[in-house]
Amino acid sequence: MSMPLYKNARSSMQWTQLQQLAKQEWSIAALFSQDESRTQRYSAQTGALYMDYSKQCIDDKVITNLLDLANSSDLGKRITDLMQGMTINTSEERAALHTALRLPEGAKLQVGSQNVTADVHNSLAQVERLSQRIRSGNWRGFSGKAITDVINIGVGGSDLGPLMAATALDEWADTEIVVHFVSNMDGSQLDNLLKRLNAETTLFIISSKSFGTVDTLSNAKTALSWLLVTALLRAGTQESVLRRHFIGISANSVKMSAWGIHPEHQLQLWDWVGGRFSLWSAIGLAIAIRIGMSQFRELLAGAHSMDMHFATADFKGNLPVLLGLLAVWNSTFLHIHAHTVLPYDGRLSYLPSYLTQLEMESNGKSVTHSGEQVDYDTCPILWGEIGSNAQHAFYQLLHQGTQHVSCDFIACVRHYNDDAQNASLQHQHELSLANCLAQSRVLAFGNDAVANIAASCDADKYKHYRGNQPSTTLLIDELTPHSLGALVALYEHKVYVMASIWDINPFDQWGVEMGKQMAESVYQSLQQDNNSPFDTSTNQLLAHIRQLS
Known part of the structure; x- marks a missing residue:
C-alpha cells in the first residue's frame, strides 16, 4: 500500500500570521474584560465531556488561523486515512489502527x-x-x-x-x-x-x-x-x-x-x-x-464514540482538533515549553504518567515525514499529578515562578451518591471540584482573581501572583468506563492533530529503540570478563564503566 502525501503547514500563510499574532502582548484578564460571553464562546462538548478553553491566550483571529492551519495541513484527509488504515506510520511502513480496536x-x-x-x-x-x-x-x-x-x-x-x-x-x-x-x-x-x-x-x-x-x-x-x-x-x-x-x-x-x-x-x-x-x-x-x-466493552464504546466525533464533527466544535491546535499554538508559537496535566480525582492518579508517554513518545520528534529537520518547537515537556497533591508540590512554580506552563485541569462533576451515608465524601468531592476551578482562575488572572488580596499582594511583592498561565478545563459528567474511554481517545487524537500540524510521525519511537540497543551492548560488554563486574566492588564496576565510555 502506497504511503499518502500531505501538505506541510509550515509554508502556509496561516503559519506566518500565527507567528505575528504570537508577538503581541497577551493578557487573559484583558481578554475576559473585553468579552462577557468568552466562556460560552470558547467551549465545546461531546457526550459526557465538556471543554472550556476560554483561559487560553487566544482570540477569534488566533482560532480562525489555527483552523485554517489545520486545513492547510490536510488534517481532514489525515483523519480519514487514520480511520481507514492507510500507511500513515511512514518510517515503519504500516498503518496505525488503534481506532479499529474499538x-x-x-x-x-x-x-x-x-x-x-x-x-x-x-x-x-x-x-x-x-x-x-x-x-x-x-x-x-x-x-x-x-x-x-x-x-x-x-x-x-x-x-x-x-x-x-x-x-x-x-x-x-x-x-x-x-x-x-x-x-x-x-x-x-x-x-x-x-x-x-x-x-x-x-x-x-x-x-x-x-x-x-x-x-x-x-x-x-x-x-x-x-x-x-x-x-x-x-x-x-x-x-x-x-x-x-x-x-x-x-x-x-x-x-x-x-x-x-x-x-x-x-x-x-x-x-x-x-x-x-x-x-x-x-x-x-x-x-x-x-x-x-461487559464494562471493558463499555470502555471501548466510549473510545469509539470519540473516534466518531473526531471523524465527523466540524473542526470548530471538534474537541480533539481544538485541544491539539491549542497545544500547537502554545508550544510552537507562544514558545511555552512545559505542559502539566492536573486531574482533581484520585481515581485518575495514573493518567498524567499515561499521557506523558502518549504525548512525549509520540511527538518528541524533530524530523518531518519527508526527512527534513524541523525549525520549530514540537512537543513540550509534559508531567502532572493529582491536583490536590500538586497544589502542595509544584503549584508554587506555576503561580510565582519564571516559567510559562500550560495546564489541563480535569475533574468529574458527579461522584458519590447523594445520600446521608456519603455526605462527608460528597463534601470532599465538592471541595476538590472547587479547588480545581479556583486554581485555574488564579493561574489565569493572578492577583485580580481574588479582589480582597490584590492590595496585599501589591504591597508585598513576594505575595504577587502574575497570572496569565493558559489552561483548559475538561469536565466529565461522571467517571464511568464509557467516559474514561472517551477521555483517553480524546488525548490520543489530540496527539495526532499536533503531529499532523508539525508533519511528524507520532507512531514510531526510534529514540527508545536506540536506548535499548545501547543497554544491551553495555550489558554484553560487562559480561565478557570471566570475573563478572557485578560480583566485584563498586569501584571496580565504575572503572569498568569508564573503560566502556
Whole structure:
C-alpha cells in the first residue's frame, strides 16, 4: 500500500500570521474584560465531556488561523486515512489502527488482505474467554487451587495503559481477584509482591508486543523461577506451571511458544498497534479481569464514540482538533515549553504518567515525514499529578515562578451518591471540584482573581501572583468506563492533530529503540570478563564503566 502525501503547514500563510499574532502582548484578564460571553464562546462538548478553553491566550483571529492551519495541513484527509488504515506510520511502513480496536461488531474494515474487524473481535472473544475462566474460579493453578491474584508484567504501554484504566475503574470491579502491575527492570516491584503472594494461586500475564523486551522478560523469568521453587516441592512440573500460571500477549507467537506459553493462552497483537495505543486490545486483559468484559466493552464504546466525533464533527466544535491546535499554538508559537496535566480525582492518579508517554513518545520528534529537520518547537515537556497533591508540590512554580506552563485541569462533576451515608465524601468531592476551578482562575488572572488580596499582594511583592498561565478545563459528567474511554481517545487524537500540524510521525519511537540497543551492548560488554563486574566492588564496576565510555 502506497504511503499518502500531505501538505506541510509550515509554508502556509496561516503559519506566518500565527507567528505575528504570537508577538503581541497577551493578557487573559484583558481578554475576559473585553468579552462577557468568552466562556460560552470558547467551549465545546461531546457526550459526557465538556471543554472550556476560554483561559487560553487566544482570540477569534488566533482560532480562525489555527483552523485554517489545520486545513492547510490536510488534517481532514489525515483523519480519514487514520480511520481507514492507510500507511500513515511512514518510517515503519504500516498503518496505525488503534481506532479499529474499538470498532463495534458489524463494522467492516479491510486493510490489504486482513479483515481487521474480524481479527479484532476474535481476539476480544479470547480475552472474554480467558478473563471469564479466571473470574469464575475455573482457572486453577498447578495444585488445583483457584487463582486469587493476577500480575501483569509489561513496560511502557503494556503497563501504563492497563494500570491507569484498572485503577481509574476499580470501583467497577466485581471480583475478589486482585490485579497487580509490574514493570520495573530492577525487580523491586516483583520482589515486593512475591514476598506476600501465594505461588499456587498467582497467575502472570506477560505483555510484550515483540516478546523480546528485556525489562519484561527478566521479570517473567524471575516469576517462573519463583513458581518452580514451590511447584517442584509439591510434585508440580515445569510444564504444569507454564500452562496454568502464564498468559502471553504479543505479536510474536513463535517467541511466546519458545518461552513456554501454551498456544491456548496466547493472545494476539498486530504490528499496527503501537504500545502506547494498545490498552484497547488484548493488552487490556488485566482490565477485563478486574471489571468484567461487559464494562471493558463499555470502555471501548466510549473510545469509539470519540473516534466518531473526531471523524465527523466540524473542526470548530471538534474537541480533539481544538485541544491539539491549542497545544500547537502554545508550544510552537507562544514558545511555552512545559505542559502539566492536573486531574482533581484520585481515581485518575495514573493518567498524567499515561499521557506523558502518549504525548512525549509520540511527538518528541524533530524530523518531518519527508526527512527534513524541523525549525520549530514540537512537543513540550509534559508531567502532572493529582491536583490536590500538586497544589502542595509544584503549584508554587506555576503561580510565582519564571516559567510559562500550560495546564489541563480535569475533574468529574458527579461522584458519590447523594445520600446521608456519603455526605462527608460528597463534601470532599465538592471541595476538590472547587479547588480545581479556583486554581485555574488564579493561574489565569493572578492577583485580580481574588479582589480582597490584590492590595496585599501589591504591597508585598513576594505575595504577587502574575497570572496569565493558559489552561483548559475538561469536565466529565461522571467517571464511568464509557467516559474514561472517551477521555483517553480524546488525548490520543489530540496527539495526532499536533503531529499532523508539525508533519511528524507520532507512531514510531526510534529514540527508545536506540536506548535499548545501547543497554544491551553495555550489558554484553560487562559480561565478557570471566570475573563478572557485578560480583566485584563498586569501584571496580565504575572503572569498568569508564573503560566502556
